Amino acid sequence: LPQFDALRALQLLQEHGLDIPLIIVSGLISEEAAIECLKQGAADYLLKDRLARLGPALTHALQEKKLRDEKRQAEVALWEEAQVAAALARVGRELIALLDTPTILDRLCQLITKVLACDCSHMASGERGAGGGLW
Numbered sequence: 603l604p605q606f607d608a609l610r611a612l613q614l615l616q617e618h619g620l621d622i623p624l625i626i627v628s629g630l631i632s633e634e635a636a637i638e639c640l641k642q643g644a645a646d647y648l649l650k651d652r653l654a655r656l657g658p659a660l661t662h663a664l665q666e667k668k669l670r671d672e673k674r675q676a677e678v679a680l681w682e683e684a685q686v687a688a689a690l691a692r693v694g695r696e697l698i699a700l701l702d703t704p705t706i707l708d709r710l711c712q713l714i715t716k717v718l719a720c721d722c723s724h725m726a727s728g729e730r731g732a733g734g735g736l737w
Contacts, residue, residue: 608635612642621670623663627653 608626615622623645626636636647645663648655698706711722 608639608644609642612639612644616643621667623667625656625659625663627656 608624608628608631611624615624624643625645626639626647627650628636628647629650631639631647640647645666646659648659701709714720714722
């Protein structure tokens with residue numbers, strides 16, 4: 603189509619934010635124009651007399667699209683997790699500012715006991731033993 607070429611198709615996809623693989627099939631496009639289309643985002647370029655490559659080109663383009671989608675989803679999930687971690691850190695800092703040291707140490711001891719399945723209550727109570735109390 604003389605009034606609509608591959609570069610215009612790529613431009614429209616980009617303008618509308620569409621991540622759709624575009625495979626160019628032509629017998630008339632110059633090598634320079636094909637290279638420019640690939641630089642602008644075309645998934646592949648095929649000559650009309652070599653359509654046997656169309657199946658593998660489609661498979662490859664769809665695999666690349668799937669990888670881009672998975673990467674985008676992973677980036678979103680990572681960003682969301684970072685936001686949650688930052689919020690938890692802020693809450694933690696605010697709680698520490700509100701609590702006194704013995705209360706913080708008591709809660710820390712409770713967490714250690716729960717997570718590590720060991721009893722550290724003697725450390726918090728100040729009992730003297732082999733190592734003495736921590737606080």
